Amino acid sequence: MKTFNFNNLNCSESYDVEVALSHILARFVNHSRRVVDSDYLVLDKVVLSFDEAAALSKLHDIIYDKLYVD
Numbered sequence: 001m002k003t004f005n006f007n008n009l010n011c012s013e014s015y016d017v018e019v020a021l022s023h024i025l026a027r028f029v030n031h032s033r034r035v036v037d038s039d040y041l042v043l044d045k046v047v048l049s050f051d052e053a054a055a056l057s058k059l060h061d062i063i064y065d066k067l068y069v070d
Contacts, residue, residue, distance in 0.1 A: 018067055021060040
């Protein structure tokens with residue numbers, strides 16, 4: 001799998017990405033509904049699988065740690 005980094009983002013853009021992911025994930029957790037007989041969640045015509053939502057959550061955690069913890 002190809003690796004990448006966020007070195008091309010400036011500090012402000014990095015914070016914007018973290019905040020955007022935080023808002024997207026919070027909205028999905030609190031307001032999405034399950035697609036019948038599937039492993040997908042839908043919210044405002046956006047459909048994510050549980051795995052995709054988990055991957056976004058993991059990406060958010062990584063970005064958050066880099067910005068606020070490290």
